[in-house]
Amino acid sequence: MKVAKDLVAASATPMVLGILAEGESYGYAILRRINELSEGELDWTEGLLYPLLHRLERLGHAESSWQSVAGERKRKYYRITDKGLAELAEQRRQWDTVVDALKEIWHDRVPLTVHPLEGLA
């Protein structure tokens, strides 16, 4: 099962902010962490991650710095800002609302394996 693209995109910002809240990180490590957390179910691409990181930086939710690792190689590290933490809290509140509502609807229901119309009859 792969998660739908829209859902991946919608959850991208809180996901990245959440990972950055754990500590400063860089692109490749963030992508690996997401893979690890979702056991490979979330289909993230570089085209989603890097522009998102740049947007967070532009909005002031994250800040970045270039650090050199292993000789000449340089790596761009991202760190969450106070503004980013506030944004994360807000996103979290919204996601909680959505998840709670979904849970409420699905509470004690058997998964919809039968045809809905037959179930009503």
Next chain:
Amino acid sequence: MTAQDGQKELEEQFAQWRQYVLRRKELQPLDADELEDHLRGSVDELAAAGLSPDEAFLVAVKRMGNLDELSREFAREHSERLWKQLVLTADADSPVGETRSRRDLWAMAICVAGAVASVKVPALFGLSFEDDSSVYERNFALFALPWLAAFLVWRRQARRPVIAILVALFALGAVAANIYPLAATSQSVVLTSIHLPIALWLVVGLAYVADDWRSTRRRMDFIRFTGEWFIYFVLMALGGGVLSAFLYNIFDAIGIVPEVFISQWLLPCGAAGAVVVAGWLVEAKQSVVENIAPVLTRLFTPLFTAALLAFLVAVVWTSHGIDVEREALILFNLLLVVVLGLLLYSLSARDPLAPPGPFDKLQLALVVSALAIDVLVLLEITGRITDEYGSTPNRAAALGENVILLVNLAWSAWLLLTFIRRRTPFAALERWQTGYLPVYAAWAWIVVLVFPPLFNYV
């Protein structure tokens, strides 16, 4: 293959990949750094899992996915990158380009300062704008154009003989503008103030093509330069107009009338400075925006053709002769200049090797209808050449220009026709136009130098 060889090969592959990424304008060097770090992380992990460097690289690149998609996502976040920006130090990516454009900026600043100061030189000798306006009228091209030429000479690193010729020509212009005893109201003052700028602009052209003044391509570049320069200058003039209007009105609101400052300092000095700045902009931007003059000609060639054909039809339909007033010849001269401009700037943007197309036929129609109108005008004029006005400098100049433009357009029409019928290559038309440039220069110099004594300083 040793491990070291493998590492070297891998580095080459990274370098190649990087070049490939940088070819996209959505992705900038810092993005490439970031993506390269990502790719290296991926390769390291795959290599640790037991793949050879080669295989690891291939798999990692494949995983990164389609570069088109990637740059599309980057473009969404960084849409400003798709609009090329003109920064003061263009091409900042390469250190050589950076120092070059920085030095250009300094040279430009010095030339602008020179042009601005030149405007105020006559004031040192007690000549004011109000009382001696004819001095300024005759000399205004001499204030700014030598400085534009100086900037171009600096950029081209022109050789000494070229510089000597340029200095001599500007000196000749200065002498011609000031040596003759002309009354402030004489026709010759007006003629000089129109023709001296044309003559001196072609001297600037000599500075522009300094390295290779016989080359058709270089002369065509100068024609392109002229068009773009003109557009930048008009844009700056509009901006200057807005600035002066605000300056006047906001100071007026607190009871200070800055009229003298605006009319005697801001406008003349600004105009002289803008001449040089426009030249620098055309040189500096080159690839920043598409050339706008050819785009305008594409838009207006069909419209002008339609207008001229409608006029011809109306003349024939109503059988009403063209009413040649005193100003009419000038009006029709201007029409020929516009048609020539439309022709020149579509030539300048055309691929010389492309086969003749519908647009070339449209141009032929434009040129032929302009010629037909001009012939009608000339027929009217020859009937009146011996009327009460006699021959005046104005008439002689206007008639001479008409003949020069007529010859140019007639031969252009012929070359266009043979080109459309695939008898001559397109280059013949280009060569004709660029070869004709000295004719304009010669005529402008004749009007400036020979006309005043010829017509007894009228």
